[in-house]
Structure formats: C-alpha cells, structure tokens
Amino acid sequence: MKKYAIVGTGDRAAAFGKPMADAFPNEVEFVGVFDSNPLRAHTFAQEHGGVPVYTDFDTMLSQSGAELYVIATPDYTHHKYIIRTMEAGFDVVTEKPMTTDSDKCKAILEAEQRTGRQVTVAFNCRFMPYMAQLKTIIEEGTIGRILSIDFNWYLDTLHGAQYFRRWHRHMHQSGGLFVHKSTHHFDLVNWWLDDEPVQVGAMGTRQYFGASREQRGERCLTCSFKKSCEHYIDIQASRYLREFYYDNEKEDGYIRDKCVFGDDIDIYDTMSAQVQYKRGALLNYTLVAHSPYKNWSATFNGTGGRMEAGEYFRGPRAEEPMHHIQIYNRAGEVISRQSKKATGSHGGGDYRLQQMICTQAEDELRQRAGSKSGAMAMLIGVAANRSIAEGKNIRIQDLLD
Known part of the structure; x- marks a missing residue:
C-alpha cells in the first residue's frame, strides 16, 4: 500500500484527500497534510479523517512516511515543493499548471533529471470519457491527419468571477488564465494531436472584470x-x-x-491565441471568463473530414444526458456518435486520474502526463502572455533555451 501526503489545502486538495483513500482503500493511505496556514491545515485534517498535520514541510518529508506527495498549493509555489520533494527522494503529483514561468519550469525539469524521481501533472481533462472518446476517434484516423483545431471555452460569470476574487487575479501568482486555466485546454490539444507546439501568437484584454465600474x-x-x-x-x-x-x-x-472589480487585478478576462505545431497543425483558441452560460466547443479539420464536439455545463442544453459528436467525411456522409455523460467531478475525470495514480492501470491512450507534458502545456500560456506584452509571435524553444 502506497502512502501519500498533501501539500496545500485549497479547493483542489479536497479531491486528493480522504476521497482518494476511500475510493482506493487497498492501494493508498492518506497520512499527512501541510499548509502554510496551519489553521486551515487543521480544518482540512478534521474534514478528512483527522490525518496528522505538519506545520513544517521538511518535517513532513522526513517523518510522515509518505512515498508520494500531492502538490496543491498556489501555482507560483509549485516549483519549490516539487523540487524539495524530489530531492528528498519522493515522486510528486502536482496540480496543473506545473508552474507559472519558464525559469521555474526549467528548474523542475533539471531536478527531475538529477534526482531520478518522477513528476505527474494532474491533467484530469485527459481522463474525462468524452475527451478520451475524441482522442480515440483521432487515433483511428476517422478524419485523417488533423490540419487545424478551433477550440473555444466559455466560462460563465459564476465560474469566471472566482479567478478575479482570489489570488489568481495577480499575474505573478497564477500566470493569468492563459496559464492557470488554459493549461488544461492546451494540454488536451497537445495530447489529441500527439504533437508539440512550436510558436504562439496571442491577444488579451480585460474589459469586464477589474476596474471597469465605479x-x-x-x-x-x-x-x-x-x-x-x-x-x-x-x-x-x-x-x-x-x-x-x-x-x-x-x-x-x-x-x-x-472585489472582482478591484484596481489591483492585472490578468485578462478575454483571450485568443494561435499555436503552430511541429507537424504543421494550427490551433485557434479562445477563452472568455464572463459568458452568460458555461460551455465549450471544438472543431477538428482533417485531411479526411471534419469533427465537431462540445458540451454545455450550465445554461441551455446543460441537462442533456448524452454527449454528441458529429463527423463529416469527404464522401458527404454525416456520422453521429453519442455517449452517456459520465458522473463524478470534472466529468468523471478526477476518479479516473486517481485510479491511474493509485493502481498503475494500463494507459493505452497515454493519459498519464509527465513533466514534459506539463511543460509544453504551461509554456503555451507563458508564450501567449509574452506575445501580448511584446506584440509578436513567441517560439517555445526560446523559452527553454
């Protein structure tokens, strides 16, 4: 049985606390928690079975008995906990994004290589059955080689406002939504294409949140x-x-x-980016944080046809029980596929991600994401922010050199 501990007690930590141990009682045991705020750590521990609380991170590394550490602290602190954990001889699961800038990213990659330990990035979107179904269709060659993807994600104000009232509102702490939120989406595209980004161009504005009203x-x-x-x-x-x-x-x-209209907010609430991949595919991506309802849509254009997918989380059609995929081939045929919506948090992705972590289940679709996947996804966001600031396309390799 593998013992694990959690670093940080924010919203995402709850998914890896007692629920993971309860779901896989024969595989893992939850043995400790640390947070920079000891009061919140004690509150978290009481909610999660009374696990031991550590007020010093290094003490937890040496005394908890954990073999695996889950990092769920604010994004800009991920790197220091990831690196110190690997240097102590343990593997790490980190929440996305792996980190927030290229220097911290390079430090994590170097530490992983130096220590021989392993970083797993918690990209739960890969484990949503609907997203996995799209991956399977692409790998089957149903629409041929993918030439471009149009991917749009709309957060309603109930969800979007959360980023503007918390620490995420500061670019230096979260990397903005291009890093904190869009990392999920960039990773999906990287995984769907099985390819790496080459260069990024982007635009971003802040017009709804921030100092937009008196x-x-x-x-x-x-x-x-x-x-x-x-x-x-x-x-x-x-x-x-x-x-x-x-x-x-x-x-x-x-x-x-x-206040979501605070003067100190410096992240964008409306963003678009273009990404070019090594094998030539293009991504056209949009994120809006102030939509009246919450949904996403994606169109895949390939040498053999076109595929359309999407989902409503809140708003019109949100209660539909089925997922739908439309495929249009070059012969003029329309192929419809549907599947029942999965239950559980994040479209069933959280449970399946934890199953992979806890049981080392077979990984036919290569859903388990390592540090390279974490780096490629967050660096698209970093490049997008730099593209906005500098008014030019940014090459991913330049961020790593």
Whole structure:
C-alpha cells in the first residue's frame, strides 16, 4: 500500500484527500497534510479523517512516511515543493499548471533529471470519457491527419468571477488564465494531436472584470454595493468558505472574497491565441471568463473530414444526458456518435486520474502526463502572455533555451 501526503489545502486538495483513500482503500493511505496556514491545515485534517498535520514541510518529508506527495498549493509555489520533494527522494503529483514561468519550469525539469524521481501533472481533462472518446476517434484516423483545431471555452460569470476574487487575479501568482486555466485546454490539444507546439501568437484584454465600474469595494463582506452586485458572495453564509477561509484570515491575511472589480487585478478576462505545431497543425483558441452560460466547443479539420464536439455545463442544453459528436467525411456522409455523460467531478475525470495514480492501470491512450507534458502545456500560456506584452509571435524553444 502506497502512502501519500498533501501539500496545500485549497479547493483542489479536497479531491486528493480522504476521497482518494476511500475510493482506493487497498492501494493508498492518506497520512499527512501541510499548509502554510496551519489553521486551515487543521480544518482540512478534521474534514478528512483527522490525518496528522505538519506545520513544517521538511518535517513532513522526513517523518510522515509518505512515498508520494500531492502538490496543491498556489501555482507560483509549485516549483519549490516539487523540487524539495524530489530531492528528498519522493515522486510528486502536482496540480496543473506545473508552474507559472519558464525559469521555474526549467528548474523542475533539471531536478527531475538529477534526482531520478518522477513528476505527474494532474491533467484530469485527459481522463474525462468524452475527451478520451475524441482522442480515440483521432487515433483511428476517422478524419485523417488533423490540419487545424478551433477550440473555444466559455466560462460563465459564476465560474469566471472566482479567478478575479482570489489570488489568481495577480499575474505573478497564477500566470493569468492563459496559464492557470488554459493549461488544461492546451494540454488536451497537445495530447489529441500527439504533437508539440512550436510558436504562439496571442491577444488579451480585460474589459469586464477589474476596474471597469465605479461601484466597487475592497471585498464582498464589507462592500456598500452588495445588494446590487451580481457577483456578491456571502463568505460567512457558506460553511466551507467560513471555516476554511474567513475563520483563518487572522493567520495569513488571505481574503477569499475580494472585489472582482478591484484596481489591483492585472490578468485578462478575454483571450485568443494561435499555436503552430511541429507537424504543421494550427490551433485557434479562445477563452472568455464572463459568458452568460458555461460551455465549450471544438472543431477538428482533417485531411479526411471534419469533427465537431462540445458540451454545455450550465445554461441551455446543460441537462442533456448524452454527449454528441458529429463527423463529416469527404464522401458527404454525416456520422453521429453519442455517449452517456459520465458522473463524478470534472466529468468523471478526477476518479479516473486517481485510479491511474493509485493502481498503475494500463494507459493505452497515454493519459498519464509527465513533466514534459506539463511543460509544453504551461509554456503555451507563458508564450501567449509574452506575445501580448511584446506584440509578436513567441517560439517555445526560446523559452527553454
């Protein structure tokens, strides 16, 4: 039985806490947790079976008995925990993005090679059955060699606003949504194509969130406009937000309900990017963080035809029980495929990702993502941010040299 510990107690840590040990009781055991905020760590431990809390990370490395460490801290700190864990002789599972800039990325790759340990990046989107079905169709050659992909992801304001009220609102902490959020999507495309990006051009704006309205405050809790703001959240009414964050503010000063229209926000809320791949395929990508409803759509153009897919999470058609895929071949035929929507968090992806981690299940579709996959996905986002700043295309190799 493999023992694991968790570093960081944010939203994503909950998926790897007691739920993973409960799902795979014969394979893994949850043995410890560390967070820079010890009050939140204790709250997390109580929610997850009373596991031991470590107030010092190095002490956890030496005393917890864990063989595997799950890194779920804020993105800009991933690298230091990943590297220290490998140097202590242990393998690592890290939440996406693997890190937030090219220097930290190179440091992780060097440490992995130097220590001989292994980094796994938690790209749960690869494990969603719907996404895996698209991968299978592509590998079957149904639409031939992929020439281009148009991929659009629309976050509704319920989801999108979350990034603008938390630490993600600062580019130096999250890399912006091109790194923090889009890394999921860039990895899917890299995996679908089984190819590596060469260069990136991008544009980004911030027009909905940020300092776009005069009626704003410092945080929702004390805001004078809470009755009229559609993005107001009551941090004291939610047991989770109150116990994990509001009650623990006194320890580190972290405010979980900052105003989404704050002056200090410097990430984009509307983005588009073009990516060229080694074998010539092009990606046209869009991310919007302020849509009235939440969905995504993708069109695959190949030498043998065209494939269309997509999903509604909230809004029109969200309650449909089936996923749909439309394939148009060169003979003028239309082939429809459908599959029942998977249950579970992130479209069933979380459970299947953890199954791969815990049981070393067969990996026919190469869904398990290592450090190279983590690097290629996040570097597209890094290149996109630099392209916006410098007004030119950015080559991925230049970020690694």
